Amino acid sequence: MTKFATIFFLGSLLYACTPAAPEQTKEIQIENNIERPFSDFELPDHVNFLGTEIQLKDIDLRERYEREIITNAYYHSSTFFILKRSKRWFPLIEKILKEEGLPNDFKYLAVAESGLTQARSYVGALGFWQFMEGTAKDYGLTLNKDIDERKHVEKSTRAACAYLKSAKEKLGSWILAAAAYNRGVNGIQNNLEAQYADNFFDLNLNTETSRYVFRIMALKEIIEHPEKYNFKINTYYNPYQIKEIRVDSTISDLSLWAKNEGFNKKILKKLNPWLISNQLRVEPGKSYVILLPAKGANLNAYREDNGE
Incomplete structure (x- = not known):
């Protein structure tokens, strides 16, 4: 056996006899205990x-x-x-x-x-x-x-x-x-x-x-x-608590309008995604219903405390 082969053999033997680190052992155990997630489902007739x-x-x-x-x-x-x-x-x-x-x-x-x-x-x-x-x-x-x-x-x-x-x-x-x-x-x-x-x-x-x-x-x-x-839902998304406002005249700045109503553009667009610009032009004789959070609705609750 050549000198290089002897060194390689002794190194391999030493590595094989060295106990695995606790972290490695834990990982191997976890991997071996994983249950395979895929299975058939019983279908109705x-x-x-x-x-x-x-x-x-x-x-x-x-x-x-x-x-x-x-x-x-x-x-x-x-x-x-x-x-x-x-x-x-x-x-x-x-x-x-x-x-x-x-x-x-x-x-x-x-x-x-x-x-x-x-x-x-x-x-x-x-x-x-x-x-x-x-x-x-x-x-x-x-x-x-x-x-x-x-x-x-x-x-x-x-x-x-x-x-x-x-x-x-x-x-x-x-x-x-x-x-x-x-x-x-x-x-x-x-x-x-x-x-x-x-x-x-x-x-x-x-x-x-x-x-x-x-x-x-x-x-x-x-x-x-x-x-x-295999779906377990702890919490569902509830319907939004809303109120309706009918608008029959043009709103040139929806961001300002929302602020004046006590909310913001983010909430306005969440409840009314059909509003796709920052204005709402309303033709004479036409009107639109805009949804806003009802009193007490938890849609606009976030406020920074500024460290106070």
Whole structure:
């Protein structure tokens, strides 16, 4: 054995016989005791969605549903925040759906579209319901330099209801209407005719639309049974405590106006994200409702104490 080999062998032997530092031992023990977080979930034999009972004995339907369950159940931070936001926004959305005569399950479509945030897609769709500019205007939403009502939760929800009701009238079912929210009414109609089909589940569709309805169904299941999917929410986000002020004249400086009302621009924009500039031009005969914190609402509570 060469001199170098002898030294290397003795060094290796010494290292192998040296006890690990306490920190190293602890880390190894922790690593070895970690429970693997991934597991299957027990799926039901059928689900009820938009008033329709959907059997999941069919292999294709079951696997498509399971894919969305697993994807969203293990998409931890995103789904966790959706659960927390749901308590803030569902009461308003549910109220509007009921008034407009739509199934309550459509609130989960808003979740699938935006995660209940004022999201903007890479193609320019915006808001809880992800309206494109042209479609938003077609359904009565105002878009100009000062206002983008795609970010007005109540008005955009009513516009989405109008779209879905129109789609249902043309396509014949709420599930096809939901698919049309992703694919377009004409796109779904063309697929039905070309494939001699009469329902969503028999259609061969592009990947996005094929997954879309199942994603909404999966989000409904997870939101309604969070602990089954390993989500434990200690605190939800509550609805904002608000009061309404009707404005029928132009506000040239919204920051100053908010200050005079006892709040600030940050709070004004949080409650009214549809106000997209620092002014609100109001045409003669028109008015807007602006939301402000109700008396006692904990939205403007932070104050620096300056060390006192």
